[in-house]
Amino acid sequence: MTTERATPFYCPYCGDEDLRPEEETPNAWLCTACRRVFSVKFAGLSLPEVTSQ
Template identity: 65%
Template sequence: MSERAAPFYCPYCGDEDLRPGLQGPGTWECAACNRGFRLAFLGLLARGLTGGADR
């Protein structure tokens, strides 16, 4: 994950006080709720951007 891909808020509490984690690339720490999480790009979906009724 590149340095440009940064979360804007914590997925657990919604706070914006985030810092890069020490556990490796893509890890983040929230100072508000004291949780750590990892962001990763999994890849492109096979169905692409066709959309559909399943959304």
């Protein structure tokens, strides 16, 4: 398990770019424009299945 934050570039609600880490909630970000707190999770990559012939 990784403890690094996934870094968003903009708020998914209002689109503003002024985001701050939210210290009270682990792995969460505060948007200073709309005051929403949200988290981002990287789930992984979806790679095409390779079949052998």
